[in-house]
Amino acid sequence: MTVASPPVSPTTRALSQDLTADGVLVLTIDVPGEKLNMLGKAMMQELLALLGEIEARTDVRAVVIRSGKADNFIAGADIKDFVAIKSSLEGETLSRQGQSALDRVAALKVPVVAAIHGSCLGGGLETALACRYRIATDHPKTSLGLPEVNLGIIPGAGGTQRLPRLVGLRTGLDLILTGRPLKAMRALRAGVVDEVVPPPVLLEAARRAAVKLADGSLVPGRRGIPLSERLLRPVIFSKARSTVREKTHGHYPAPLAAIDVVEKGTATSLEKGLELEAKAFGELSVSPVSRALVSVFFATQEIKKDAGYPEGTEARQVHKLGVVGAGLMGAGIAAAGAEAGLTVRMKDTTTDALARGLRYAREVFEERLERRSLSRYEFAARMNRISATQDYSGFKRADLVIEAVFEDLALKRKVLAEVEAATRDDCVFASNTSSLPIGEIAKASRRPSRVLGMHFFSPVNKMPL
Structure with a gap:
């Protein structure tokens, strides 16, 4: 499936590029006028157009994706796109569009490295999972997770399929069902990222890894789904369902839907798994539970915007x-x-x-x-x-x-x-x-x-x- 990629005005571009002497194309994500990078329709269209250029180029040996923001990589999908969904078919289509864009990232002939600093959540982590290699900073603000269940939905851009295939069923299910983010060192131990480095050397470490991946001197290890989990699949998913029912008492359909999608998707091809994910995402996106949780989310965000004092007031430092x-x-x-x-x-x-x-x-x-x-x-x-x-x-x-x-x-x-x-x-x-x-x-x-x-x-x- 492809998505139309209309021309993007230079003044609204979220992606800039810089080709280094060693053939590494550094893509910097910096959504203009916003504090956070959000994965919205406009950025997806820009990404697709840029991927088309990269696919046709012969001077690019590898790609590094980084953020131009101070403390976030990609903080998630743009909720405004999500609330505009009017039917399950629209939700499924939105999911398939996101999957298609990230499938093209994963399918690039040259290796792609995600250089992660700050929040890398939801669609941000799904973007990183589509890359061949992931490096995160050890900064306290760096966190990685899939919090979609907190909005009554499931990850819709490949997260339910790529994450379990990368880190195993138990770890993948835990991250998807709890929505709990991981700090960088925990993400490293879980196998979500491949390296953790101090913030000042992130770009250099990513470039170095990209060059090594391109020349074949770096072959990242992937734990995947171990044999023990393959043999215990019925037990793992049965336990996950009983735990979810005990905690939610059947009031929240998203966690159970996530279990179904992970179970059925990881038993077949990635392509079939993504189809299952998109269909479940579409159904959940228009559910009453999801609509209510999204309303709570927006109300919480509005409260956070009200600092309680006039704009420009200098905060007193407390030590x-x-x-x-x-x-x-x-x-x-x-x-x-x-x-x-x-x-x-x-x-x-x-x-x-x-x-x-x-x-x-x-x-x-x-x-x-x-x-x-x-x-x-x-x-x-x-x-x-x-x-x-x-x-x-x-x-x-x-x-x-x-x-x-x-x-x-x-x-x-x-x-x-x-x-x-x-x-x-x-x-x-x-x-x-x-x-x-x-x-x-x-x-x-x-x-x-x-x-x-x-x-x-x-x-x-x-x-x-």
Whole structure:
């Protein structure tokens, strides 16, 4: 199947190219006027036109695909194209168009290397999977995943077929069914990427790999679907279905559809598997569940756009955080602060309360350690950022203090007075109150302009603000 490729205006081009002396064509993706690179219809048309040029050229030995954005490769498909779908046939057609473009990337006679920095999600990862080799940076913002199930759909540009064939059934199913992104080192261990390098050397590493792939000196190993998984196919898919039903109680059709497509698709050819994927994508794209989840997504994005302060306001930098109260809420806030890279000083009145608070923070990070989303070094670094005290020692250098004590006006006013006596005049005091007026808490303050409300939901590490 082919897609029409109308001419693209130079002012709206998302793709630029540069041919190096060693014959490597570096394609840079930079959608004009947008913070994120999104895989939309316009970019697909431009990509198809460019692929036609590359297929006809004889001076290109290899291709590197990189991003011109600061912290994202391709953040996913353009949701605006998705919500315009009116029928399952339109959804299936959109999926087949994406598959067709990436099939041509995979079929190029010259090797293609994906140089990944920042978010590489959904259609972004599907683009990378169509490349022969993938290199990612070790930057914290680099993450790779297929989050489509969170929108009530399945990956529609080859993800359900290429990923399991690359990393195996169990790993592929886990990534597709959870929608959970992987940091670069976890992606390397899973077999999703072939190398992990520091950001400054990404392009050079990609060019070097491209040249080696072109001359045959680099032959990437592929684990694929191992024999053990081929023999245990019925068990693997039965277990996946029972786990999904237990978690969703049958309310979300996308995960079960993904299992069906992976099971049937990996038992046949890639071409047949892609047909199954496109058909399921089309059916899910117009389902009531998907429409509702997309509405939630857009509402969440609108909330994120509202910063709550006038445009151009310069944000206050916070380096040291004080937390008063070491209960579940206070300890959760302390863990969130440490996760954000802040030095955290947590206060409570007894050593037992502080011990419980530190233990809770440790458990938050231990859970991530067990899931391998944190390394032991990262776990230790986060715990080392949190210290405990029964008085206000160490609060003098705090930029921000958050109180998380009982919902009692007199107690909160008392804590505010103590904090003001122990901190600098420019320190900001934030109350985690859920019911008391901030103005009432601040009435006795010496610096009321530095008092504000900052409410967290519990548990802090699981509930988004």
